Amino acid sequence: MSYPTNPVSVCLKCGNRHSQVKVCKGEGQYAENYNRRYSMCLTCRDFVWYDPPTPISQIPPHVLHAISNLQKAKATPGALECANEGCTTSNGKRRDANKLCTRNGSGPLCKQCCVALGGCRVHAAGGVSFHTAGVAAGPASTVMPSVINPADITLHQLLSQFPPPTLTPPATQPAHSGPASSQTASIVEARPPTKRSYAQPFDEEGYGQLARTAQSQAHRERQARAERHAKEKEVMMQRNSKQQVKVWFEPSEKPKTLQVVLPIYGVLVPSEHSPILRLLGSSCAYIEVFTLGPVASSEFILQEINVPVDTFPGVPTLLLKDGLKPEQCPGLDEAIARVIEDTQHLLSRRGLNDLHRKANKASSSPRSLEKRRMRSNSPTSSSSSLPPSSPSRKSLSSLSSFTISTKKVAPPKASIPFPLEYACEMTKGFEHMLSLLDRSRGSVESNFAMCWPHCKFIKSTYYKQEHVYKKAKRSRILSRFVDAGRTEQGSWSALATAVESEDDAELSNSSDVPQPHIPDSSLDHVVYDFQNVRVEHFRIEPNLVDVSAWCENDIYRPAAIMEGPTQTGSKMEIYHIILSWRHNQKEQDCVLKKVALPGDWWIPAPNEDVGYLAQGMELWHSYVLMEEFTTAVDNARESGANWTVSIKHAPTAFVSTESGPLGLVQPFIEGLHFTRQSLLDQRNTLAADTVDAFSHFVYEKTDGLKVITDLQGKMTPEGGLVVFDGCSHTKTTEVEYQTIRRYSLGNRGDLGIERFCKSHLCNIACLTLGLKRLEEIGK
Structure with a gap:
């Protein structure tokens, strides 16, 4: 048997391993499967055939007879009598046949009669191979034709050319009195002796040499497969x-x-x-x-x-x-x-x-309180061999x-109130807190305990005092109180009083700016900058390629922007903003993304407005493509293939004021931040495969003109993914690249697409979605 070029090792339905490649011997229900190579899933029993159906003219007659008799026997309701008329039990009743008997003849036999005639696939006689047993001798009219050349003959027509021969009774059948026993004896005497065939000798140059060569090659192939499977298993264990x-x-x-x-x-x-x-x-x-x-x-x-x-x-x-x-x-x-x-x-x-x-x-045990x-305590060490004590x-x-x-555990009671008495005692802690990149509640609380270990963390109190510190630092009055040291002039209360006097002067100048409603009362203590903004949304054109920006009206709506970024990345600064996403809607928590690159970051775009619009249009195009990807995932799940996690893209809008652009705004998303690398580090291969499959989907959907990589977003508590950013690469020679979207940050054009094609490896999610191979896209 020649081994297939690309054998299937993993089932595409359930993902489990397939068996080794075998050859069908014609023992099933379909004669066309004879001599075809196949492999089968060991779990769901799904077959994969590597050869086309065998023509009926190439199927041996004994295989056709066996399958035909088996199908007729299975179709007969109830029990089926043995085809040998002389086969009876001790009380004179006909013995039941085994419907699975594949002995060539007029029908299935019981075990005794089948074994007496040489056996079959089910009733194998000792020392006899069932598939080499010939048809029993019969009348001349039942002799098999010498030449059969049915070019387009059907299975039913071919079987009609082979009428079943007359069965001979088993040799061990006891003789009965009467005409039946004499007739049986005459048939037994007329039966010719069974022809026997022997294996060819294992000589040095002929059949023996070929057999040894085939055995050696098969052994090497089995050993290579075993080594490959062992290596794959070892690599997966090391990866985990x-x-x-x-x-x-x-x-x-x-x-x-x-x-x-x-x-x-x-x-x-x-x-x-x-x-x-x-x-x-x-x-x-x-x-x-x-x-x-x-x-x-x-x-x-x-x-x-x-x-x-x-x-x-x-x-x-x-x-x-x-x-x-x-x-x-x-x-x-x-x-x-x-x-x-x-x-x-x-x-x-x-x-x-x-x-x-x-x-x-x-x-509560004494040992745990040590x-x-x-x-x-190592068996090889002693107290005398220990080095001096390390710093606490x-x-x-x-x-x-x-x-x-x-469950939430109440923190221990604090021994010192917050804030501390003097401004010089608060400077080091606030400088550390303001330098944090992660401003989540858990991070702020844990770092607060590190900066002020003897103080109790109260959220509203901390943010109120942090605002005082930032105001004093921005007004350049902080150093005066710090230099005063632990005196009455350097107390924290004196610093707070000085900051409040400056706040009153600023509020009198900004009283004409409308203030939106803050939905979260716990954020009342946070300082906001109130501005009138214009919100422009994006929409996809009918050709599903061009993206345009539009505004519901030219009315500016109030928005509250938190002073100071909540997070700072390599390209963007994230601010908390409160505004109504649509006209006449309630205010909601959103995030404002501002580009934090030095100089004229928007070049080669003509101005900053075009730079932000290009970035927002690319994010909206990603949003539209993600909707189509989600539809493809739902269709695959309906067919039973569930190899992806729930994923969607956050919508994006462009926000500006009368003086210029502010940035891009998206709804606030709760969850744990993720990137593709973090998913791999957490061994969340299902989510990582979903992200890779989306990039493959975009590359196929755009016919090789575009790809979206480096996705990042938030992972919801339910395990789903919400993407809010990515990097788009577009071919520079196509019409799509001529739009202003080519100015989006990180667009490397042909180099980015080439890098994706070299690094992408199709996974089970790509296969279940029916995506083409990367080499076949764009040709």
Whole structure:
């Protein structure tokens, strides 16, 4: 048997593995499948055929007779008597036949009669191969024609040329008195002896050499397939066991981020990984590991380098070389806040209520109340061999508000009121808080506990005092109070009074600006800049290519824009804005995106307005293409293929004032921020495949003229994806590139499309959606 060129290894319906390629011997219900190569899914039993149906003229007669008799027997209702008329039981009744018997003749036989005649596929006689058994001898009129050449003959017509021969009774049938027994004996005596055939000898040059060559080749193919499957399994295990490690190894040096493979899933032994040892040095015997304990504690624990460390999937492990102080580790506070947030989100999704109860029970034991920051007790170490005590991590261990429980736990009572008494005591903490990139509630609360460990976090109080600090810094009066030190002139209350006096003067000048209603009362303390804005929406033209901007009317509507960005990226600054999305609608929370690039970022566009319009039109075109992609996904799910997650795109509008453009606005989306790389790091392959399939869909939908990559957005609590940004690449030689959308940020044209074609690998989502191969698109 020659092996197929591209055998199927994974079922396209259920995704499970297929069996090895086999050859059909004609033992089924359809004669046309004889001598065809096939493989079958081991789970859903779905067949894949590699050869066309076999013509009826090439099917052996005994296979046709066997299938014909089998179909007739199955179609007969009730029991079927043995075709041998002399086959009876001890009480004289005819014995029932086995309907699955494939013995060539007038019909199925019972087991005794079939075995006596040489057996069949179901009733195999000892030492006899059932598929080589010939047709029993009969009258001359039943002899098989010598030449058969039916070019277009049907199966029914071909079977009619082979009338069934007269059956001979089994040799072991006992003789009965009367005419029937004498007739049976005469038939047995008239039966010719059975012809036997023997295998060809295994000589050195003929058949034996060919057989040995075929066996060797088959063995090599099986061994190669086994090695390939083992290698694929090993690669998948290594992929699922990847762990990211951040190592601080030198004072005032940025950490090194390493990617290591864990030999044991969920367990990291630092001494077993050479990259970690190379950074820490061969003489390093102790490290400090950031540990999230089960009893609401988060701190660095000093341990030996060969002690195992528990890890969480998708959450980096933080390691410090022994002797480093917190102020000597750049980026340490941000990394701790990110680890706490990611771990809390991961554990809350798993529902660790039982683990929380066990942790609370264990926290009451005397052993759990011991001092946690201690050196690990290794069998090879003693107290005399320990190095001097490392600097304390009070600023890090103060993150004790973290808990793995999904229930809210009341924080401990504060011993010092907030804000502190003097302005010089608040400067360092507020500078750290204002430098945070992640301004979510969990991040702000955890960093507040790190800056003011003895103060209770109250959301409204903190943001009110933060506003006072920013106003004082912007008005350039902060340094006067800080330089006064711990005196009455340098108190925080004196600073707040000075800021309020300036606010009254500013409000008198801006009283004519209408103020929109703020839907969230908890944001009343936040400072907003009230402006009249004009909202322009986008729409797709009938040709499904051009995008235009339009405004419901030229009436400017009030909007409240938060002072200071909530997040800052490599190209954009994100602001919180409150406005009505449509005319005569209620105000809602939205996000305002402003480009934060230096200089004239819109070049080669003629001006800033065109630059923002180009970016907004591309986002709206992505929104329209995402709607078509969602329709294709729904159609695939109706057919039983569910290899994607729910995904949609956020709408986009352009906002401007009388003095110029403000930026792009989108509805506020709640969820966890994601990118394609973060989905892969979290081993969320289903969501990552959905993002890749959308890029493939856009490339096919536009006939190779455009592709959208680098998608990012928010992951909802239900697991769905909401995309709010992406990077579009358009062919420079096509008409579509001549529109103003070519000025969108990050559009690399032909280079971007070429990079996508080289890096994209079709996944199961692409196959279930029926997308073409990239090589076939645009030809």
